[in-house]
Structure formats: C-alpha cells, structure tokens
Amino acid sequence: MRLTDCHNFHDFRTLARKRLPSPIYNYIDGAADDETTKARNTAAFDDVDLVPNVLRGVQDVDLSVTVMGQKLDLPVYCSPTALQRLFHHDGERAVAAAAEKFGTMFGVSSLGTVSIEELRRKHKTPQVYQFYFHRDRALNRAMMDRAKAAGVEVMMLTVDSITGGNRERDKRTGFSIPFRLNARGIAQFVLKPAWGLNYVTHEKFALPQLDEHVDMGGGTASIGQYFTEMLDPTMNWDDVAEMVQQWGGPFCLKGVMAPEDALRAADIGCSAVILSNHGGRQLDGSVSAFDQLAEVVQAAGDRIEVLMDGGVTRGTHVLKALSLGAKAVGLGRYYLLPLAAAGQPGVERALGLMKDELTRNMRLMGRARVADLSPDNLRMR
Numbered sequence: 001m002r003l004t005d006c007h008n009f010h011d012f013r014t015l016a017r018k019r020l021p022s023p024i025y026n027y028i029d030g031a032a033d034d035e036t037t038k039a040r041n042t043a044a045f046d047d048v049d050l051v052p053n054v055l056r057g058v059q060d061v062d063l064s065v066t067v068m069g070q071k072l073d074l075p076v077y078c079s080p081t082a083l084q085r086l087f088h089h090d091g092e093r094a095v096a097a098a099a100e101k102f103g104t105m106f107g108v109s110s111l112g113t114v115s116i117e118e119l120r121r122k123h124k125t126p127q128v129y130q131f132y133f134h135r136d137r138a139l140n141r142a143m144m145d146r147a148k149a150a151g152v153e154v155m156m157l158t159v160d161s162i163t164g165g166n167r168e169r170d171k172r173t174g175f176s177i178p179f180r181l182n183a184r185g186i187a188q189f190v191l192k193p194a195w196g197l198n199y200v201t202h203e204k205f206a207l208p209q210l211d212e213h214v215d216m217g218g219g220t221a222s223i224g225q226y227f228t229e230m231l232d233p234t235m236n237w238d239d240v241a242e243m244v245q246q247w248g249g250p251f252c253l254k255g256v257m258a259p260e261d262a263l264r265a266a267d268i269g270c271s272a273v274i275l276s277n278h279g280g281r282q283l284d285g286s287v288s289a290f291d292q293l294a295e296v297v298q299a300a301g302d303r304i305e306v307l308m309d310g311g312v313t314r315g316t317h318v319l320k321a322l323s324l325g326a327k328a329v330g331l332g333r334y335y336l337l338p339l340a341a342a343g344q345p346g347v348e349r350a351l352g353l354m355k356d357e358l359t360r361n362m363r364l365m366g367r368a369r370v371a372d373l374s375p376d377n378l379r380m381r
C-alpha cells in the first residue's frame, strides 16, 4: 500500500498501522478505558443529516473563516498533539509546513518535539501554543513569556487533563516516554526496521518546550510523572483569569463541554472555547463535542467563539459542525496518522482530500460561503 492508495482517513490509518511499531500506532489510535467516547465522537455526526438546497448556482466556494482574529483559508486546523517526531522523523516540521501550504493554523504541544521558535521562524500561518498548567506559577509565566517572545499568536490552555487518562492499550504494549518496552513491544520495533532506522538516524528525541524549564531527569522522568508531579490539579478560574491577563492576546480553553463553563470563559476574557474530550483519551463516557455543540453555541455563542474537535474524518463532519455554529474544527488523528504513514506528503494529501471534500460538498449543499451554513440545513434523526 502506498500514499497514492490513500483516499480517506481509513486508508491512512491502515498505512500508518503497517509502518509504525505497534506501541506507537496504538498510542495514537487508542483512547481511555473502553474507548466509548472515542467511538461516539465520530458516530455522533451520523445522527444528524445534511439538507441540501439546489439550483443556487454555486461556482466558487470560499472556505475561509476568521477565528480568534486569525484568518484561515480552511475551516479546519491541526490541533496540537504531543510527540510528533516519534510518529515520523519530521514530526511538527512536516505538520507546520503542510498547514502553511493550506493556509491554516497549526498547534504545537507543550509536549512537542520541535521548538515553537523554530516553527514560528519558518512558517507564516497562525501558530497555537498548547499549554498545560504547572504547579510552579513562575514556570507558567516563563513559558508564556517565551511563547510571546517567539511570536506565537494564540495561547491554548488544555483544561481536560489535570490528570492523565487511563490508556489501557499503552499499558498492554508497554508504551511510555522514555521507552520502557516489554518484550512484546521490543519485538514490534524489530518488526518495523524502517521506522527504527529513521528514528535512530535522525535528530535525537527531545521535548524542547519543556527541556529548558523542566528537569525531565535527563530522559528518566516519564510523561506520566510529568502529569502527576508537575501539573496542578487545583487549577481554577482565578488562576486562568490571571493567565489571560498576562497573555494579553487571543487565549482559548481546550476541553470545555458545559455551557456554564463556556460562559465563565467569556467572563474572564477568553477569546474562544474548544469543545473537546481530547479525542476520547481522558474521560471515557464524556459527551462528544458534536453532541454538545448546539447547546453551548446557544448558551454562549454570542459572547465567545465556540470551536470543536473530536472524531472528524470527513468534510461532511466539518460542514455539520459549522452548521451548528462552530467557528472552526480541529483535526487530530485525521492528520497524525497520515503523518505517521508518509510524513509531510501524507499530511498534505490528507488536508488536500479534506479541502476537496469541503469544496465539493459545499457545492452539493448549495452554499458558497461558510457563513451560509446554519442549523436550518440540518435534520436530527
């Protein structure tokens, strides 16, 4: 199977599975507990149908949106994800370059493997810095100052991860950072020598957003330890209000689900909330973002921008979310598995297919602009 055989998300997933050691594939593909939330994230879109209008003469389609003051050519962006150079040796470099090619925003995780400075220097499209809240307040300030100095446009605080989710696939495969593999896991790495060769012959694995500030024990501290020991589970609205003030620019919360939390985010000056359950990787049994979207938009949509992510694998999923009032839609595994399958060309092909689907389906819907979509063109089953 080659990249040109990939025509949708499922094909990329198959190719990534062939190329990656099983612990890494399962780290990306897996979710918390029974993975019911992950499954619902995608299934939710099927409970709503699109109602097209005909004979509207749609020639050109404008897919651009403006979110948090950033103009994007597409209504989708690459949501921040950890450890990308583990999935493909070009990691964040590939994702940022592909996002720039399509004129959209890319997120860089606190657990990213390329520095926010390098990516900001090389690429023009808006960059998000995804941030976790540490016990050490001075560290939080230092990391925000660093992001500001780098020229990052948007600060995104992830609020659904005050403790790590229960990823049982990782327990079975022995996945951890740094690698502590059980015998089955090691065998998997041996079975995928091309990945192994690329991994050892490219730049050494690093977490540059953290390395400067946090002692990851020279590689002996695990990500699990980072979550339990460094992050602050007591983080509250007052803490975040202070951060919003300090940042003084577009600031959003990722992982909000309740309408009252969206209103509270507006009260403390956030520019946006992202409805998200972290791709089902945190609280299994959590509502899906799409199921929650209409209620949150109705409650808070006139006071704060509402975005969403989770389970998006098709252009029609995006059109349904935009119709319900999402200002933009985040992609996670949709671009990560193509990254793992084929690096930058993989991400570009995935974004290209998404753009084609969006354009074609907007025409079929009889809509020329994103703003022409509304709940009126949806029917609940």
Ligand SMILES: Cc1cc2nc3c(=O)[nH]c(=O)nc-3n(C[C@H](O)[C@H](O)[C@H](O)COP(=O)(O)O)c2cc1C
Residues within 6 Å of the ligand: 027, 028, 029, 041, 079, 080, 081, 082, 109, 110, 111, 130, 158, 254, 276, 277, 278, 279, 280, 281, 309, 310, 311, 312, 330, 331, 332, 333, 334, 336
């Ligand atoms: C492998 C992987 C790593 C992720 N790392 C982060 C992270 O470091 N910070 C964060 O806020 N979200 C992280 N996410 C969540 C994504 O930003 C996004 O919310 C989620 O993937 C959306 O669901 P989807 O994968 O079904 O599109 C990660 C997701 C995956 C799959």
